[in-house]
Amino acid sequence: MGPALGGDMSEWFKKFLGQAKALWAKWSIVQKLILGGIVLVAIVAIFLLFRVSAAPTMVKILGTPIKSEEDLRAITGRLDEAGIAYQLGEGNTLLAKDERTATRAKSLLIAEDLIPKGTDPWAIFDMQKWTITDFERNVNLQRAITSAVTQHIEALQDVEKANVSVVMPDKELFSEDQNPVTASVILFPKVGSDLVNNRKKIEGVQKILKFAIAGLLDDNIVITDQNGVVLNDFANMADFDRLERTKREQKLIRDLEGQYRASVLKALQQIYTPDRVRDLSLKIDMDMSKKSVKAEEFYPIQTKPDNPNTPYDESEYANSITRSKSTTSTTWEGTGFNPEGPAGAEGQTAPAYKDLQNTVGKMTQSAITQNEEINKRAIDQDVSPTMQRVTVSVNIDGVWRWKYDAKGKVKMRPEGGIDREYVPIDPTELKKAEALVQGAIGFNKGRGDIVTVQNISYDRTGQFKDEDQGYFRQQQVNRIILYSLLGLAVLMVAFIVFRVISRELERRRRISEEKRALEQQMLRENAIRQAEEQSIEVSMSVEERKRLELQEHAINMA
Numbered sequence: 265m266g267p268a269l270g271g272d273m274s275e276w277f278k279k280f281l282g283q284a285k286a287l288w289a290k291w292s293i294v295q296k297l298i299l300g301g302i303v304l305v306a307i308v309a310i311f312l313l314f315r316v317s318a319a320p321t322m323v324k325i326l327g328t329p330i331k332s333e334e335d336l337r338a339i340t341g342r343l344d345e346a347g348i349a350y351q352l353g354e355g356n357t358l359l360a361k362d363e364r365t366a367t368r369a370k371s372l373l374i375a376e377d378l379i380p381k382g383t384d385p386w387a388i389f390d391m392q393k394w395t396i397t398d399f400e401r402n403v404n405l406q407r408a409i410t411s412a413v414t415q416h417i418e419a420l421q422d423v424e425k426a427n428v429s430v431v432m433p434d435k436e437l438f439s440e441d442q443n444p445v446t447a448s449v450i451l452f453p454k455v456g457s458d459l460v461n462n463r464k465k466i467e468g469v470q471k472i473l474k475f476a477i478a479g480l481l482d483d484n485i486v487i488t489d490q491n492g493v494v495l496n497d498f499a500n501m502a503d504f505d506r507l508e509r510t511k512r513e514q515k516l517i518r519d520l521e522g523q524y525r526a527s528v529l530k531a532l533q534q535i536y537t538p539d540r541v542r543d544l545s546l547k548i549d550m551d552m553s554k555k556s557v558k559a560e561e562f563y564p565i566q567t568k569p570d571n572p573n574t575p576y577d578e579s580e581y582a583n584s585i586t587r588s589k590s591t592t593s594t595t596w597e598g599t600g601f602n603p604e605g606p607a608g609a610e611g612q613t614a615p616a617y618k619d620l621q622n623t624v625g626k627m628t629q630s631a632i633t634q635n636e637e638i639n640k641r642a643i644d645q646d647v648s649p650t651m652q653r654v655t656v657s658v659n660i661d662g663v664w665r666w667k668y669d670a671k672g673k674v675k676m677r678p679e680g681g682i683d684r685e686y687v688p689i690d691p692t693e694l695k696k697a698e699a700l701v702q703g704a705i706g707f708n709k710g711r712g713d714i715v716t717v718q719n720i721s722y723d724r725t726g727q728f729k730d731e732d733q734g735y736f737r738q739q740q741v742n743r744i745i746l747y748s749l750l751g752l753a754v755l756m757v758a759f760i761v762f763r764v765i766s767r768e769l770e771r772r773r774r775i776s777e778e779k780r781a782l783e784q785q786m787l788r789e790n791a792i793r794q795a796e797e798q799s800i801e802v803s804m805s806v807e808e809r810k811r812l813e814l815q816e817h818a819i820n821m822a
Contacts, residue, residue: 322351322359323366326379329355335380339373346372364419371416374472406432413476417449417469422457426450430477446484447473453489466495513552513649521548528656528704532697536660542722543659546705549652559643584636594629653712654705660697661722662688674735681732689719789815 288296330336336356343350343358348369351359360366373379410430417426427450433443449469453459459466469487474480487496525546532541568580667675667683675683698717707713789812 322353322361323363324353325350325358325360325366325369325373328380329357330380331356332380335378339378339380342372342376342378343369348372367415368419371419371472374416374468374475376468379475402432402434406430409477413447413473416472416476417451420465420469422453422459422462422465423451423469424454425452427452432477444481444484445477445479446486447477447480448486448488449473450488450490451495460489460493460495463498467498470496513550516552516649517548517550520550521546524548524654524656524705528658528701531700531704532658532660535697535700540661540663541658542661543657545655545657547655549654550649551652552649557643561641561643563639563641565639584638586634587637588635590633592631592633595627596629597626651711653714654707655714656701656705657716657718658697658701659718659720660689660694662686662719664724664728681728682735684728686721688721694719 291299330339339358340350340352348365349361350365350369353359358369360369409432410428413430414426414428417423417428429448431446433445436442451459451469466487470482470485473485474482482496485496486494488494525544528546529541529544532544564581564583565585566579567582568578570577570579664684664686667685669675677683694717698715701707701715701717702713705713705715707715792812
């Protein structure tokens with residue numbers, strides 16, 4: 265049965281291939297291209313389908329979209345600064361590539377208090393619902409919250425390990441019987457971290473706990489290190505904060521003093537050399553308290569601006585400008601009237617005033633009302649810190665010069681050593697140096713700044729001793745070199761004289777030997793000649809015979 269079925273399938277497959285080949289041969293080129301395009305599109309679609317299905321699923325950093333553009337800019341800017349990769353999903357939803365990155369981002373946003381208002385804390389931790397018993401659901405909920413908070417705290421850069429314990433009591437009917445939610449955390453900081461002494465980072469951990477656990481208050485949170493030292497006891501850290509603030513203020517003053525000192529020293533040492541400018545004492549008094557100033561200032565009105573092209577100030581000011589003016593004048597003239605009561609009754613007017621009755625009087629009254637406008641501005645500013653006074657004291661040494669005699673030779677003191685004279689700095693030069701220092705520190709006489717530039721000689725005993733030793737050592741070396749050169753010159757002269765004498769002696773010896781040889785030659789030649797004359801056979805060497813022939817030939821030629 266099996267072989268027969270296999271044979272039928274093989275025959276069917278061969279038949280199908282034959283029909284396909286015949287159909288492919290009948291198709292035109294356009295039909296073949298269309299079929300190839302359909303097959304290619306199908307392959308690409310299948311490839312993209314597998315690629316998309318294999319892509320990792322993004323994890324939400326926040327469960328709810330961010331509605332405020334301001335919150336979105338703040339959150340994305342902080343994530344970019346921390347180098348955390350994220351994407352914006354639909355509706356401004358923050359997405360991370362994996363759970364670890366999402367947990368790190370959540371911890372950072374909670375610690376920096378950047379979670380948008382109205383965000384559900386349960387959505388942040390991606391809590392799930394359980395359809396089991398209430399007791400198991402509460403236990404699982406507490407375990408999930410504890411695990412999520414632990415992951416968030418351990419995701420912080422300064423935390424090596426965290427041990428979190430959360431107690432969530434059962435709900436009571438009456439609020440006065442309800443036990444509070446409590447949490448305790450043991451932090452194990454990384455090596456070199458300042459987590460234990462950094463209040464801001466401890467407050468960030470406390471914010472993570474409060475945001476993650478509903479109903480948790482600051483008083484019910486205990487954060488300790490691995491040694492059991494409570495870290496979030498901020499009420500008892502007032503003195504510590506004050507000391508830290510004082511340290512920071514003192515560091516700010518020291519840094520500022522260092523900048524001023526470096527600026528002044530550089531300016532003076534470039535002029536007077538570092539060896540002459542060593543001592544510079546600079547003290548800056550600063551008011552580090554924070555002040556809020558509110559005031560109104562009245563100032564004159566400028567009616568004519570200053571021309572910058574002129575060397576003098578030609579601006580004009582007026583205290584005020586007339587806005588409106590009203591003038592009133594009243595003139596009255598006539599006799600006075602003094603009623604004296606009913607007829608027949610004498611009045612009560614004093615005799616002195618009775619004499620003035622029925623006289624003609626005149627009165628003139630003038631009133632001027634003028635409204636003036638002035639410049640006014642309101643000042644509302646916070647001042648902190650302010651520089652109160654700068655005190656600078658600088659000492660510049662003079663110049664020590666060697667004394668020389670008329671021949672240009674260095675003078676020596678009777679007790680030994682080089683004789684020197686001290687040339688102090690001219691007072692005019694000190695004033696210029698003082699002006700230079702004042703400009704470098706921004707001198708302000710109104711706030712009580714003091715700049716003192718003095719010329720006090722340094723104690724250079726050790727320096728002079730080293731210079732004297734170096735000078736005498738150099739003089740000794742010079743003498744040794746001079747004596748060596750003189751000895752060498754004497755040796756050279758003696759050698760030359762010896763050579764001359766030797767050559768003269770050699771010349772005289774050579775002349776004496778030549779003379780002796782010549783005499784011997786002459787004696788021998790005479791003896792030979794005499795022997796030849798007497799017909800005596802004399803044996804001569806070839807050289808003697810040749811010399812004799814040459815001599816005879818020369819005589820014959822002469």
